[in-house]
Amino acid sequence: MTRAPSPLLPAFRYTAGALCTLLVLGIAGCISSGGEPNSTNAAKLALERGPQSGRQLYENNCGACHGADGKSLPVTQVGFDFPLPDFTDCGYNSPEQSADWVAIAHEGGPIRGFTPIMPAFGDALTAEELEKLVTYVRDFCADKRWPRGELNFPAPLFTEKAFPENETLVKSVRDKDGSSETQLIYEHRIGARDQYEITVPYVNLDTGSPDHWQQGVGDISVAFKHVLASSLDKGYIVSAAAEVSLPTGSEASGIGSGHTSLEAFIAVGKQLPNDFFVHSRAIYLTPFDGSTREAELHVAFGRAMTSRGPYGRQWNPMVEVLGARALESGAKTEWDWVPQVQVSINQRQHLLFNVGVRLPLTDRDSRDPQLAAYFLWDWFDGGLRDGW
Ligand code: HEC
Structure with missing residues (x-):
């Protein structure tokens, strides 16, 4: 049987096409990635003072506010009523990215939506000195169990x-x-290597029956994730996680599954040359009602980029490939691909938006494209109104 053409399909195809074009243009360097700040003044000064170690640079330029020990001076001593960060606190230091701190030291606090009390050193210090300085500041967190923010790929x-x-x-x-499913996902870190997560889905479903739209809260899930290994030098991070999905959604109206299920997965993130990165995840899903178990494989490949120079807005084009297969003999593997772009929406870059289309690669006659998007708030870096 052939399907009637849908008026929406061209729209999906158009969006997919536009996203792919953006992706290709982005990768071709239409949006610049990285680049060295250039300051002749700083170079002249650096020549005059001769080579300095990270420690000397830090103590001469940053110590007056941030303290020689990296814990920063108390508000009573710095002469302004603004709390300063404690660089020795790994919970604060380790998730950050050196590139962001180089940007802040070069351009001053406002480049990431912080106070202008944090001065700009771009005219006084060279790019090389700033790199050395930030490496020194990062090392105030001496506990290597905390995975570094550089491994936190988009x-x-x-x-x-x-x-x-x-x-x-x-x-x-x-x-x-x-029909749609909207999830509210809350992720909370515990210490150096753990995180829990709660997902509450809201389902809006066209059931096809006369009174056909059904809405409600679907199956709520709770997950726990643990970092097994990570290395900044080798550019990788590996985690294991388990997620329990509970039958909170109404099975009768098609919103819930009606049973508990367990999902276990291994996730790997890897830095590649030229700001490319890859995520992969292998999933094993066990429903507790005796129905068929399932295996899934997710791979996402992308590139971290910025517009308007090295310190500007993030534009991260990505492509995901998603495979799913019921674990029974004769089952076929369903494959989808998802071109998408993630964009930062404020100066702090802790509010991000991602939009893409999920396009079937197999069974295209029986499965339709889907539109997918998220809004992400990294609440550890500030409130919703901070950092604009
Ligand atoms: C005049 C005081 C002062 C000096 C000197 C100073 N800073 Fe800061 N710095 C601040 C203040 C104030 C903040 C807090 C900004 C905020 O939270 O809005 C800050 C914040 C920071 C942050 C944290 C940004 C974040 O992501 O939370 C970094 C990194 C930083 N400074 C690096 C440096 C470096 C490197 C130097 C020396 C090159 C330096 N600062 C010199 C006042 C100063």
Whole structure:
């Protein structure tokens, strides 16, 4: 049987096409990635003072506010009523990215939506000196169990990351008939290597029956993730996680599954050359009602980029490939791919938006494309109104 053409399909195809074009243009360097700040003044000064170690640079330029020990001076001593960070606190220091701190030291606090009391050193220090300085500041966190923020690669729409996070997401996936599932996801880090997560889905479903729209809270899930290994030098992070999905949604109206299920997964994030990165995740799903178990494989490949120079807005194009297969003999593997772009929406870059389309690669006659998007708030880096 052939399907009637849907008026929405061209729209999906158009969006997919536009996203792919953006992706290709982005990768071709239309949006610049990185680049060295250039200051002849700083170079002249550096020549005059001769080579300095990270420690000397730090003590001469930053110590007056941030303290020689990295714990920063108390508000009573610095002469302004603004709390300063404690660089020795690994919970604060380790999730950050050196590139962001170089940006702040070069351009001053406002480049990331912080106070202008944090001065700009771009005219006084060279790019090389700033790198050395920031490396010294990062080393105030001496406990290597905390995975470094450089391994926190941009979040794809479906492939969960290995990095433990403090964030809240609203994620929505919409079918072309208007049915949708919107998830509120809360992730909370515990110590150096652990994280728990709660997902509350809201389902809006076209059941096809006369009184056909059904809405309600679906199956709520609770997950726990643990970092097994990470290395900044080798550029990888590996985590294991378990998620229990509870039958909170109404099975009768098609919103819930009616049973508990357990999902276990291993997630790997890896830095590649030229700011490319890859995430992968292998999933094993066991429903507790005796129905068929399932295996899934998610892989996301992307590139971290910025617009308007090295310190500007993040534009991270990504492509995911998602495979799912019932674990029974003769079952076929369903494959989808998801071109998408993640964009930072404020100066602090702790509010991000991602949009993409999930396009079937197999069974295209029986499965339709879906539109997917999320809004992500890294609440550890500030409130919703901070950092604009
Ligand atoms: C005049 C005081 C002062 C000096 C000197 C100073 N800072 Fe700061 N710095 C601040 C203040 C104030 C903040 C807090 C900004 C905020 O939270 O809005 C800050 C914040 C920071 C942050 C944290 C940003 C974040 O992500 O939370 C970094 C990194 C930093 N400074 C690096 C440096 C470096 C490196 C130097 C020396 C090159 C330096 N600062 C010199 C006042 C100073």
